[in-house]
Amino acid sequence: MHISEGVLSVHTLAIGAACAVIGVAAGLKKMEIDKVPRVGIVSAALFVSSLVHINVGPTSVHLVLNGIGGLLLGLKLFPAYLVALFLQVLLFQFGGLAVLGVNTSTMALSGIIGGYLGRCIISSGKPPWLGGAIAGGVGVVLAGVFTALALAFSGDVFVVTAKLVLFAHIPVVIIESIIGAFVMTFIFKAMPSFVGECKKWE
Amino acid sequence: MGINIRLKPLIVMAVIIFSTVMCPSVANAHKLNVFAYFENDAVVGEAYFSDGAPARDCDVVIKDLRDDVVICKSHTDKEGKFVISVGASKKGDFLIIVNAGMGHQGQTTISLPAQEDVLTTRAGEKSYFEESKDEDELLHLREEDLLSLMRTAVRSELDPLRNELLQLRKELSSPGFSEIMGGIGYIFGLVGVILWVKGEKKS
Numbered sequence: 001m002h003i004s005e006g007v008l009s010v011h012t013l014a015i016g017a018a019c020a021v022i023g024v025a026a027g028l029k030k031m032e033i034d035k036v037p038r039v040g041i042v043s044a045a046l047f048v049s050s051l052v053h054i055n056v057g058p059t060s061v062h063l064v065l066n067g068i069g070g071l072l073l074g075l076k077l078f079p080a081y082l083v084a085l086f087l088q089v090l091l092f093q094f095g096g097l098a099v100l101g102v103n104t105s106t107m108a109l110s111g112i113i114g115g116y117l118g119r120c121i122i123s124s125g126k127p128p129w130l131g132g133a134i135a136g137g138v139g140v141v142l143a144g145v146f147t148a149l150a151l152a153f154s155g156d157v158f159v160v161t162a163k164l165v166l167f168a169h170i171p172v173v174i175i176e177s178i179i180g181a182f183v184m185t186f187i188f189k190a191m192p193s194f195v196g197e198c199k200k201w202e
Numbered sequence: 203m204g205i206n207i208r209l210k211p212l213i214v215m216a217v218i219i220f221s222t223v224m225c226p227s228v229a230n231a232h233k234l235n236v237f238a239y240f241e242n243d244a245v246v247g248e249a250y251f252s253d254g255a256p257a258r259d260c261d262v263v264i265k266d267l268r269d270d271v272v273i274c275k276s277h278t279d280k281e282g283k284f285v286i287s288v289g290a291s292k293k294g295d296f297l298i299i300v301n302a303g304m305g306h307q308g309q310t311t312i313s314l315p316a317q318e319d320v321l322t323t324r325a326g327e328k329s330y331f332e333e334s335k336d337e338d339e340l341l342h343l344r345e346e347d348l349l350s351l352m353r354t355a356v357r358s359e360l361d362p363l364r365n366e367l368l369q370l371r372k373e374l375s376s377p378g379f380s381e382i383m384g385g386i387g388y389i390f391g392l393v394g395v396i397l398w399v400k401g402e403k404k405s
Contacts, residue, residue, distance in 0.1 A: 003305030004234065033400040040393030044386050051377065053253055083392060087385040092252075092377045093233055151305055165304050 002050070002088070002103050003147065005096030009154040016102025016150065023078035023108055030075050042069045043080035047087055050094060064172060066107050067139020068132065068180045070115025072187075077115070081108040106146035114139030118180070119198040128188040129181035131198075136180025140173045141166065234308030235375050236300050237368055241357070244287045248368060249278050249300040249308060252375040256282025260302040264288065267295040267311065288314070 008016075031039060049063040069077050081104050088094040095103050118135025122128055148162035187194055234257055238247030245264060249257040262284050264274045276286045278300065288296075299309045343351075 004307040006309070007301075007305050007307050031396075033397065033404060036393055036396050036400065040389055044389045047385050047389060048382065051382065053251075053255075083389060087388055091381040091385050147305060161304065168304065 002085070002095035003099050003106075003150060005098055007154065008099060008102060008150060012150055012153040013098055013102060015153070016099070016105045018101070019105035019109070020078070020082065020101040023075070023105065024082050027073075027076045027078035027080075031079070035073075035076060039073060039076050039080050042073055042077070043084045045069070046081060046084040050088060050092075062172075063179075064107070064111075064140050064143055064176060065136075065179070066111030066143055067114030067118065067135040067137065067176060068111075068183055070108075070111035070113070070139060071118040071132065071135040071180070071184070072115070074115065074119075075112060077111050078104065078108045081111070102150050106150055107143055110142030110146050111139045113142055118184075122184070122195065123199040128184040128195075132180035132182070132184025133177040134180075135184075136176035136178075137173045140169055140176050144169050233375060234300060234302050234306045235371070236298055236308045236310040237371060238298050238310055238312050239364070240312060240314050242353070243289055244285050245274075245296070245298065245312065245314075246285050247283070247298060247310075249282045249284070249302070250372060251302075251306075252372075252377075254372045254376070256280070257300060257302045257306075257308075258282055260300050262286065263299045263301070265297040265299065267297050 046065055046069055049065040052063045066077070066081075069080060073080055082100070085095060085100055085103050085107070089097055089100060114135045114137075117138055118131040120131075121134055122131035144165040145162055148156070148158055148165050151161045152158035233252040234249060235252055236247060236249050238245055240246075247262075249260060249262070251257060257278055258280050260278045260282075262276045262278060263272055264286060265272050273296070274286045274288055276284055278284045293314050295311055295313050297309060297311050299307065301307045
């Protein structure tokens with residue numbers, strides 16, 4: 001869901017960049033030394049996830065993994081996304097440097113909200129796979145809504161774009177929910193301490 | 203055993219990343235490439251995502267680079283191809299923008315040759331056909347007919363080459379193994395730097 005260079009208006013780019021700066025600063029403040037490897041691994045996964053593509057209609061979509069990232073990292077998803085997207089611009093020419101702020105904000109913010117919902121579900125005693133699936137699905141849906149919102153600020157009709165983006169991402173929502181369920185089931189087997197972490201407000 | 207359990211998620215993540223990288227069907231979707239050239243008073247081109255998937259039914263806009271005015275609007279067909287007639291009088295540099303919606307946009311610049319220079323004989327130069335018209339009555343071809351025949355012949359010769367060029371560009375535009383591994387390397391390096399700095403502070 002990278003927005004290309006030259007599509008958005010200047011004020012949308014400015015708002016996106018401002019949001020990204022605040023988010024990254026908050027994320028870095030929250031980053032304790034023992035969470036750094038986790039941020040790195042999620043960042044690497046986000047960096048690679050865009051390479052798994054699914055063709056839908058006139059366009060093609062790819063895995064996002066933002067909800068699962070949000071579930072694992074909380075606010076620290078912002079710096080993880082900034083690094084992943086920056087490297088994608090440099091190495092693959094996906095998106096662009098000017099839209100880096102908007103892309104970071106739309107993806108990270110949606111992932112954090114999805115992840116927070118997942119954490120709420122897990123901490124309320126529901127099975128971890130459900131939390132992972134909800135986080136994965138909601139993350140992608142919100143990323144679509146936020147992307148359509150950014151495009152709407154630059155002249156596109158919000159409802160039309162949002163419908164288009166969400167329709168194209170239905171397969172991704174399903175796949176990400178399944179991946180989220182598997183990842184969470186596994187993490188809870190390997191790291192039971194994660195339940196306690198979920199109960200903490202990020 | 204405790205360490206093993208802690209390492210497990212990292213190992214699984216690493217396996218996911220590596221299998222993603224190694225998987226042959228993996229390709230990226232997020233760069234829209236535009237390939238275009240000028241032919242017979244028309245701009246002919248193709249738009250495709252960097253995994254090679256065609257950009258179907260997308261808006262195509264041709265702009266004059268000198269004054270930023272939109273000259274033509276059209277859209278791509280089911281194979282991501284487009285043919286837009288711009289008229290013979292157009293010349294100069296033009297920007298071709300393809301918008302696939304959802305924030306996906308790609309562009310390319312082409313130079314249109316001045317048609318008069320190509321088609322007309324220079325002043326003072328006598329045409330071969332004018333000279334030989336009387337000599338060879340069997341050859342009823344007019345100059346324009348012959349030129350168009352030559353163009354068709356040259357085009358049919360060039361087409362395979364053009365396709366090969368397009369194929370090559372498609373392959374070059376998808377990220378290679380070294381770029382993917384390089385990116386992951388940068389991230390791991392960055393994690394190392396942060397850990398080192400934070401560790402120093404702690405001690």
